[in-house]
Amino acid sequence: MIFEMSGPSFFCLRCGKCCTSLLAEDKGVIRGLTLLPEERHLFPETMVKPAVGLGRRPHEQSFRIIAHQLTENTCPRLEGGLCGIYEERPVSCRQFPFSLGRGLDGSLLVGYDYSCPALFTSFGKPIGDLDPDVKPHAERLLGLETEALKNPRKAWYLDLATGKWVRYSELLEG
Ligand code: SF4
Numbered sequence: 001m002i003f004e005m006s007g008p009s010f011f012c013l014r015c016g017k018c019c020t021s022l023l024a025e026d027k028g029v030i031r032g033l034t035l036l037p038e039e040r041h042l043f044p045e046t047m048v049k050p051a052v053g054l055g056r057r058p059h060e061q062s063f064r065i066i067a068h069q070l071t072e073n074t075c076p077r078l079e080g081g082l083c084g085i086y087e088e089r090p091v092s093c094r095q096f097p098f099s100l101g102r103g104l105d106g107s108l109l110v111g112y113d114y115s116c117p118a119l120f121t122s123f124g125k126p127i128g129d130l131d132p133d134v135k136p137h138a139e140r141l142l143g144l145e146t147e148a149l150k151n152p153r154k155a156w157y158l159d160l161a162t163g164k165w166v167r168y169s170e171l172l173e174g
């Protein structure tokens with residue numbers, strides 16, 4: 001997420017904030033940087049935990065983990081202010097400070113992360129857009145959320161604060 005344009009006309013200020021504030025509260029649970037299953041190997045095993053699982057109960061054999069997360073607030077791959085794995089960094093990093101969501105009519109919408117100081121003009125207007133090359137990967141991340149929303153009673157998020165799985169439907173109610 002740092003040291004390059006993340007999309008047309010977006011210029012990263014290289015503040016490093018997006019690599020040093022990775023833990024965030026989301027609907028009452030603490031979550032880390034989301035990782036696709038094939039991105040787990042990029043980080044030390046002890047710093048990666050499941051993030052989203054599907055099934056009736058987390059202890060059941062049929063329970064399926066569809067996303068993982070980094071447990072650290074500061075990324076262990078940050079080396080002297082640079083990303084040490086820039087060419088193979090996770091999709092979550094590639095899309096930042098943009099993300100994809102769905103409108104009520106099902107259309108794709110671009111979301112913005114307000115914590116990025118380079119994203120808005122002094123008039124509050126967002127600068128740039130999601131890189132078209134990153135879009136298909138960002139859609140995959142969005143697909144995980146969509147899959148969880150299909151049946152929130154059978155979707156679970158792991159809360160890094162407590163180490164416990166929380167049912168997605170309970171988060172939506174809260
Ligand atoms: S928070 Fe924004 S400006 Fe700062 S390093 Fe990340 S992408 Fe660049």
Ligand code: SF4
Nearest residue numbers: 001019075078083093
């Ligand atoms: S993988 Fe690289 S871009 Fe992503 S949080 Fe770590 S240092 Fe930053």
